[in-house]
Amino acid sequence: xxxxxxxxxxxxxxxxxxxxxxxxxxxxxxxxxxxxxxxxxxxxxxxxxxxxxxxxxxxxxxxxxxxxxxxxxxxxxxxxxxxxxxxxxxxxxxxxxxxxxxxxxxxxxxxxxxxxxxxxxxxxxxxxxxxxxxxxxxxxxxxxxxxxxxxxxxxxxxxxxxxxxxxxxxxxxxxxxxxxxxxxxxxxxxxxxxxxxxxxxxxxxxxxxxxxxxxxxxxxxxxxxxxxxxxxxxxxxxxxxxxxxxxxxxxxxxxxxxxxxxxxxxxxxxxxxxxxxxxxxxxxxxxxxxxxxxxxxxxxxxxxxxxxxxxxxxxxxxxxxxxxxxxxxxxxxxxxxxxxx
Amino acid sequence: xxxxxxxxxxxxxxxxxxxxxxxxxxxxxxxxxxxxxxxxxxxxxxxxxxxxxxxxxxxxxxxxxxxxxxxxxxxxxxxxxxxxxxxxxxxxxxxxxxxxxxxxxxxxxxxxxxxxxxxxxxxxxxxxxxxxxxxxxxxxxxxxxxxxxxxxxxxxxxxxxxxxxxxxxxxxxxxxxxxxxxxxxxxxxxxxxxxxxxxxxxxxxxxxxxxxxxxxxxxxxxxxxxxxxxxxxxxxxxxxxxxxxxxxxxxxxxxxxxxxxxxxxxxxxxxxxxxxxxxxxxxxxxxxxxxxxxxxxxxxxxxxxxxxx
Numbered sequence: 001x002x003x004x005x006x007x008x009x010x011x012x013x014x015x016x017x018x019x020x021x022x023x024x025x026x027x028x029x030x031x032x033x034x035x036x037x038x039x040x041x042x043x044x045x046x047x048x049x050x051x052x053x054x055x056x057x058x059x060x061x062x063x064x065x066x067x068x069x070x071x072x073x074x075x076x077x078x079x080x081x082x083x084x085x086x087x088x089x090x091x092x093x094x095x096x097x098x099x100x101x102x103x104x105x106x107x108x109x110x111x112x113x114x115x116x117x118x119x120x121x122x123x124x125x126x127x128x129x130x131x132x133x134x135x136x137x138x139x140x141x142x143x144x145x146x147x148x149x150x151x152x153x154x155x156x157x158x159x160x161x162x163x164x165x166x167x168x169x170x171x172x173x174x175x176x177x178x179x180x181x182x183x184x185x186x187x188x189x190x191x192x193x194x195x196x197x198x199x200x201x202x203x204x205x206x207x208x209x210x211x212x213x214x215x216x217x218x219x220x221x222x223x224x225x226x227x228x229x230x231x232x233x234x235x236x237x238x239x240x241x242x243x244x245x246x247x248x249x250x251x252x253x254x255x256x257x258x259x260x261x262x263x264x265x266x267x268x269x270x271x272x273x274x275x276x277x278x279x280x281x282x283x284x285x286x287x288x289x290x291x292x293x294x295x296x297x298x299x300x301x302x303x304x305x306x307x308x309x310x311x312x313x314x315x316x317x318x319x320x321x322x323x324x325x326x327x328x329x330x331x332x333x334x335x336x337x338x339x340x341x
Numbered sequence: 342x343x344x345x346x347x348x349x350x351x352x353x354x355x356x357x358x359x360x361x362x363x364x365x366x367x368x369x370x371x372x373x374x375x376x377x378x379x380x381x382x383x384x385x386x387x388x389x390x391x392x393x394x395x396x397x398x399x400x401x402x403x404x405x406x407x408x409x410x411x412x413x414x415x416x417x418x419x420x421x422x423x424x425x426x427x428x429x430x431x432x433x434x435x436x437x438x439x440x441x442x443x444x445x446x447x448x449x450x451x452x453x454x455x456x457x458x459x460x461x462x463x464x465x466x467x468x469x470x471x472x473x474x475x476x477x478x479x480x481x482x483x484x485x486x487x488x489x490x491x492x493x494x495x496x497x498x499x500x501x502x503x504x505x506x507x508x509x510x511x512x513x514x515x516x517x518x519x520x521x522x523x524x525x526x527x528x529x530x531x532x533x534x535x536x537x538x539x540x541x542x543x544x545x546x547x548x549x550x551x552x553x554x555x556x557x558x559x560x561x562x563x564x565x566x567x568x569x570x571x572x573x574x575x576x577x578x579x580x581x582x583x584x585x586x587x588x589x590x591x592x593x594x595x596x597x598x599x600x601x602x603x604x605x606x607x608x609x610x611x612x613x614x615x616x617x618x619x620x621x622x623x624x625x626x627x628x629x630x631x632x633x634x635x636x637x638x639x640x641x642x643x644x645x646x647x648x649x650x
Contacts, residue, residue, distance in 0.1 A: 041476070041479065062479070062586060063479065067502070067506050068506070068509075070499070070502035070506070072499040073502035073506055076469050076472065076499065076503065077475065078472060080458070080470060080471060080472020080475070080476065081473070081476040083458065083469065083472065083473055084407075084473050084477050084480065085403065085476070085480070086476050086479070088472075103465075104465065107459070107462050107465060108459075108465055108468070112450055112459050
């Protein structure tokens with residue numbers, strides 16, 4: 001490709017990006033960024049290899065700190081480092097970042113509005129066979145509730161590169177949630193206008209809008225293509241990579257133009273992407289058929305992620321089924337509200 | 342260098358005035374953590390009026406020493422110390438606990454000038470202090486980070502996570518001080534959840550432990566000076582990154598100071614009394630407390646040879 005140098009940094013190319021996992025890309029981007037910014041330090045809690053921050057450790061060993069299996073201390077230490085002017089990137093599994101160290105993230109990092117960047121891997125059910133202890137389907141709801149926090153769920157490795165670069169210079173904290181590393185790539189290159197807090201329309205449509213994040217973006221687009229072919233439906237897909245601050249404008253545009261919205265997330269339907277979108281729709285007062293795909297207030301089974309995504313209707317087939325169901329939902333029409341928007 | 346008699350007398354006078362501030366704040370704020378505030382006052386005074394390399398004109402000065410009040414409920418002592426050290430006017434403290442005040446029961450670093458960390462939830466301060474010390478050492482700075490913990494606070498598991506990390510990284514530019522006042526909300530520490538043998542535990546975790554009388558300024562000063570000496574020796578290795586690797590390999594053990602104190606120190610009817618962890622005082626009790634402090638300091642100054650200034 002002609003824009004190789006634009007893709008995931010200057011030292012490796014698009015082909016590399018397509019064959020690397022999101023967390024490997026994260027490790028590489030962080031290493032590249034650290035060459036230009038001496039404030040960057042990396043931390044992990046005995047998951048340097050598993051989260052691929054070990055790539056940074058190898059790159060800049062003096063600037064990497066392993067605190068052992070101690071996630072609360074991980075977040076507290078990161079806060080202290082931010083207090084003296086460093087930009088700490090702290091990586092562990094999403095379950096431990098958001099729940100074991102929950103209060104440290106909220107009180108030490110968010111309350112003091114410190115520029116700690118939490119890159120949480122193994123989000124959702126991506127560590128499927130490990131079971132509920134290692135799944136994390138609550139983190140978006142938790143992190144979203146903390147004032148000052150920015151929450152990002154990249155669709156793939158390429159978007160992870162964009163997200164890591166974007167949060168580096170944020171004056172406050174950020175939480176980036178990625179998977180385990182076996183997720184298929186979605187984007188071909190980085191030049192699609194990534195901007196924190198701005199959804200990306202990845203498939204055009206007017207009959208219904210699917211709002212997705214993370215691995216479900218690719219599945220939603222596959223579903224939209226099939227629905228076009230099979231049902232002749234025009235389904236818009238938004239990649240809502242930033243859960244907070246949520247893109248209210250894109251949501252309202254979808255309400256007005258398609259009047260039916262399905263959110264799809266690898267997360268509980270309580271408080272995450274679906275919750276954030278629901279807030280915006282409810283506050284608008286506009287009629288809209290709405291449904292949330294995700295875990296319905298339950299803990300996921302054990303299994304390979306692809307089997308779990310199918311079971312919980314988060315793959316293309318499951319999304320197609322839920323789109324068809326949502327198209328049958330009736331809602332109160334309001335003759336006037338087109339004029340009001 | 343040991344404290345001179347003049348320095349000691351000046352510090353005692355400062356501590357006396359600040360203990361009175363604590364009583365006053367407790368009275369006008371409607372209630373405060375007075376017991377633990379009084380137990381830690383001599384430690385705070387020695388740090389803020391003798392050892393800390395800080396500048397009230399430049400509270401964000403990058404090379405300053407840091408202080409983290411891990412026992413954040415000690416704000417009733419910490420806030421007047423910052424005021425009297427010149428970070429803000431003591432008159433500002435009159436809003437303590439009131440609507441919208443920068444000063445509540447636990448310190449807020451974003452609103453209090455000179456406060457290096459927001460604390461209050463126990464076990465959070467020491468990890469942040471570890472991060473500050475690791476960070477400044479990486480930056481090649483020679484400043485130190487001092488952290489004051491409560492003894493009950495040491496029940497928190499994360500305290501031991503942080504201690505483990507401090508010893509692992511040979512973090513001698515961190516000085517850990519524990520206000521061992523023997524009491525927590527529900528009673529004696531050894532009845533509620535025993536932490537003894539505390540010195541042995543800290544030593545086993547890789548610390549050089551100094552157990553001293555937390556109200557004896559000379560004893561406290563000796564332990565703090567030893568900590569500063571060790572930190573300076575380690576930090577002499579030039580260059581941030583090089584120092585980092587070198588100290589990790591060959592540095593000293595970090596210092597932990599167990600300051601044996603009395604909760605409510607200086608106010609006779611509060612000393613060692615469990616209910617005075619948190620309390621309110623009316624004008625009658627306030628006068629009684631201030632009179633008790635005068636008697637306490639009269640005895641100290643009498644022992645020093647009569648001077649009270």
